[in-house]
Amino acid sequence: MTAQHTSGWVRFPVFQSLLPFDRRTLPGDLVAGITLAALGIPEVMGYTKISGTPVVTGLYTLFLPVIAFAILGGSRHLVVAADSATAAILASMLGTVAPIGTPAYVRSTSLVAFVVAGLLGLARVFRLGFLADFLSRSALVGFLAGVGVQVAGGDLAGLFGLAKEGHGTLTQIVSVIARLGFTHFPTFGISVTVLAIIVAGKRIAPRAPCALIAVLGAIAASAAFDLGGRGIATVGSVPGGLPSFAVPPLGLDHVYPVLGCAASCFVVIIAQSAATARAYAMRYQERSAENPDLIGLAGANLAAALTGTFVVNGSPTKTEMVDSAGGRSQVAHLTTATVVLVVLLFLTGPLALLPNAVLSAIVFLIGLKLVDVDGLRELFRLGGKEFWIALVTAATVVVFGVMDGIAVAVILSLIDQIQHTYRPRTRIVVKEADGQWHGVHVTPDRFAAPGIVIYRFEANLFYANASRFMEEVLDLMSSSQGPIRALVIDAAGIDDVDYTAGKTLLQVRDELLKRDIAVAVVAVHGPVRRVLQSFGLCEGAGAMHLHPTIDTAIAALSSRVNGPQDNDHAL
Numbered sequence: 143m144t145a146q147h148t149s150g151w152v153r154f155p156v157f158q159s160l161l162p163f164d165r166r167t168l169p170g171d172l173v174a175g176i177t178l179a180a181l182g183i184p185e186v187m188g189y190t191k192i193s194g195t196p197v198v199t200g201l202y203t204l205f206l207p208v209i210a211f212a213i214l215g216g217s218r219h220l221v222v223a224a225d226s227a228t229a230a231i232l233a234s235m236l237g238t239v240a241p242i243g244t245p246a247y248v249r250s251t252s253l254v255a256f257v258v259a260g261l262l263g264l265a266r267v268f269r270l271g272f273l274a275d276f277l278s279r280s281a282l283v284g285f286l287a288g289v290g291v292q293v294a295g296g297d298l299a300g301l302f303g304l305a306k307e308g309h310g311t312l313t314q315i316v317s318v319i320a321r322l323g324f325t326h327f328p329t330f331g332i333s334v335t336v337l338a339i340i341v342a343g344k345r346i347a348p349r350a351p352c353a354l355i356a357v358l359g360a361i362a363a364s365a366a367f368d369l370g371g372r373g374i375a376t377v378g379s380v381p382g383g384l385p386s387f388a389v390p391p392l393g394l395d396h397v398y399p400v401l402g403c404a405a406s407c408f409v410v411i412i413a414q415s416a417a418t419a420r421a422y423a424m425r426y427q428e429r430s431a432e433n434p435d436l437i438g439l440a441g442a443n444l445a446a447a448l449t450g451t452f453v454v455n456g457s458p459t460k461t462e463m464v465d466s467a468g469g470r471s472q473v474a475h476l477t478t479a480t481v482v483l484v485v486l487l488f489l490t491g492p493l494a495l496l497p498n499a500v501l502s503a504i505v506f507l508i509g510l511k512l513v514d515v516d517g518l519r520e521l522f523r524l525g526g527k528e529f530w531i532a533l534v535t536a537a538t539v540v541v542f543g544v545m546d547g548i549a550v551a552v553i554l555s556l557i558d559q560i561q562h563t564y565r566p567r568t569r570i571v572v573k574e575a576d577g578q579w580h581g582v583h584v585t586p587d588r589f590a591a592p593g594i595v596i597y598r599f600e601a602n603l604f605y606a607n608a609s610r611f612m613e614e615v616l617d618l619m620s621s622s623q624g625p626i627r628a629l630v631i632d633a634a635g636i637d638d639v640d641y642t643a644g645k646t647l648l649q650v651r652d653e654l655l656k657r658d659i660a661v662a663v664v665a666v667h668g669p670v671r672r673v674l675q676s677f678g679l680c681e682g683a684g685a686m687h688l689h690p691t692i693d694t695a696i697a698a699l700s701s702r703v704n705g706p707q708d709n710d711h712a713l
Contacts, residue, residue: 158434159211159218159472167470174469175477178221179204180351181463182478183485186224187357187493188504191300192293193229193452194242195251197377197493197501200224202385202451204482207442212472212479215438217456219422220415221464221475222442225455226508227289227414228407231544232452234292235403239396248450250400253390255454256447257404258411262440265412271432277413278558281551283517284532285410288539288547294509295540300502303329303375311540328374329499332360336503349466353504357496364495375498382490384483385449406548407453415439415456422461426470459511527558566601568614571632571692579692584614586621591696593627595619600635603643612646616653626659628699630692634665639673647679647686655684662687662695 186200193199203224211222232251233242240246265271277285295311298318303326307317336356343352363369370376416432423429435456442454464474521529531554539547569581570588581598582588590596597618599611619626639647654661663674663686671688679686689695 156213158216159438160213163473164471168473170468171471171473172477174464174467174474176481177349177351177467178460178464178469178474178478179481179485180354182221182223182460183482184353184357184504185460185508188501188508189224189226189229191297191498191501191505192226192508193224193232193251194236195232195248195452196243196380198380198486198490199248199251199451201482201486201490202449203446203454205479205486206385206445206449207451207454208475208479208482210441210445211438212475213438214441215472216434217419217423217438218428218471219426219461219465219469220419220435220456221460222415222439222454222456223460224452225414225457226293226512227286227410227544228453228455230289230292230296231403231406231410233296234544235399235406239399249390250396251452252447252450253392253400254404254407255443255452256390256392257400258407258453259440259443259447261404261408262411262436262443265408266433266436266440269433271412271416271436273409273412276555277409277551278528278531278555279417280521280528280532281535281555282413282417283514283521284535285539285547285551287513287518287532288536289544290509290512291536291540292509292544293512294506297502297505297509300498301330301333301506302326303499310543326373328369328372329497332369332374332497332499333503336360336500337507340503340507356503357500360497360500361492361495364497365492369497370495376494377496377498377501378494380490380493382486382488384486385451387448388450390447402545406545407455409548409552411439411453411455412436414458418456418458418461422465425465531555531558560606563601563604564606565610566599566607566635568600569598569632570618571596571598571630584618586618587623589624590630590692591700593625594630594696594699595622595626595628596630596632596692598632598635602638603636603646604638604640605642608643608646611643612650615650619654619657619659628660628662629654630695630699631661631663631686632665632692633663633667633670636670637667639670644673644677644679647674648677651679651684651686660684660699662689662699664689664692664695 182204183201186203187197188200189203190197190200207222211220215222232254236242236247236250236254239250265273292311295315296306298315299306302318302322304318304321304324306314308314339356339359340352343350343355364374364376415435419432419435439456446452446454467474469475518529518532521532535547535551535554538550568584570584571579571581572588572590574580579590584597588595595618597615601607603611615629619629651661661684666674666688674680674686674688680688687698689698
């Protein structure tokens with residue numbers, strides 16, 4: 143639900159992404175919907191090679207799941223359909239349930255979508271949209287880069303007309319290199335042609351449906367030259383018509399792989415969909431709320447499960463396709479679903495002639511596109527640990543698999559946050575030549591005024607970092623060459639103080655009192671003020687007097703250090 147929804151429509155739990163309807167955006171939405179169909183249909187067909195399901199299941203993801211999200215979701219911009227990351231998770235984790243591509247395997251992918259729908263529904267009931275925040279942007283960049291290498295490497299054999307061999311991305315890549323002498327050159331020629339058309343086309347005409355042009359051209363060539371009869375593998379028969387409705391069989395034979403796969407997809411869907419919806423809401427100054435979108439995502443995955451296709455996810459690439467083409471609401475996505483309906487009813491016959499190499503080339507480029515080189519370069523340029531978090535996450539996905547990559551991404555994100563709060567940034571505050579207060583590295587003998595040191599702690603004080611606070615303060619007081627008569631604690635970055643930290647502050651106050659060092663606290667938030675008062679830190683001998691600003695604290699302390707005490711601020 144967006145900020146511009148100020149009419150009575152906002153009270154309804156459906157059509158939030160469509161209402162209020164704006165006629166001015168209708169032409170752009172219609173064009174964007176047709177554009178998404180042209181660009182997205184070849185892409186979702188490629189995703190079926192990643193997921194190991196029939197080609198038609200990719201088309202199904204752009205039909206009823208899209209309609210379900212448009213009705214139930216909150217974002218006006220997010221496109222929900224097949225996605226490479228979740229498709230890769232299916233292929234990597236459901237291989238133990240049944241051989242990839244078999245009817246039993248396809249049923250298991252629908253069952254995963256069914257379970258994912260349930261998990262997303264529960265997440266909405268318990269308002270768990272905030273879970274998206276536990277996968278950091280750097281970890282997500284690394285995870286998608288790893289998936290990209292896995293996707294591209296997994297379809298490398300198809301480019302050369304070779305059978306896929308080996309388990310794991312590295313093994314598959316090595317296997318292809320070892321068998322290059324057995325390349326099927328007509329297939330390889332088609333792959334190179336498709337790659338050239340898409341890459342060159344994107345450079346010459348970025349908005350042109352280059353993948354669709356390659357698909358249509360390959361189908362025409364296959365029909366004209368009987369490529370299937372010349373030893374070039376083709377897609378084969380693609381069933382037409384509407385998908386049939388059925389509840390996936392809820393067998394317990396493979397409950398753990400299915401649940402594990404569903405949980406992995408759930409984490410990726412939560413993080414990726416929320417990040418995408420949030421980005422486009424910010425672009426158009428709309429309010430983004432993850433919890434309403436959870437219902438839409440749950441409905442979309444339920445529609446996928448009941449129509450025999452696989453997990454769907456909020457897609458950054460498809461969302462950008464629609465936005466670049468002028469789409470501003472889910473009307474664009476309903477237009478796409480209408481085009482897909484026409485394809486399902488009347489145009490699946492020609493798809494049987496499509497060479498498999500075309501889909502392999504499309505999938506290979508999809509994999510490369512998932513490797514956000516600019517994002518990785520930016521993380522490296524900015525320095526810090528986040529580049530290494532991304533790199534380790536990507537390597538884990540490539541070497542060990544998607545499930546391990548997700549676990550590492552979440553764990554590293556949490557460790558990074560815990561480390562930030564455990565060892566937060568601390569500063570000494572001094573007045574620079576411009577007359578303003580500035581934070582500098584904690585070093586002895588940096589005074590805000592004669593005999594007065596200002597120490598800033600930029601995180602909440604709690605049991606894990608309280609001892610560091612005390613050690614650094616006392617070390618600072620002990621290592622100074624000049625006499626210190628007063629310490630000012632800048633609490634602007636402290637919103638909470640727990641019991642352990644409160645006791646630690648008592649120890650700090652008592653120790654400084656022994657050294658005849660007065661203590662003041664500035665920029666105190668309400669909760670912190672109450673904790674300080676409840677521990678008796680603001681009264682009695684050595685009381686920590688509270689001041690609104692650094693300047694008032696310095697004025698009060700200077701009178702103590704350099705002259706008669708100020709009756710209003712005596713410490």
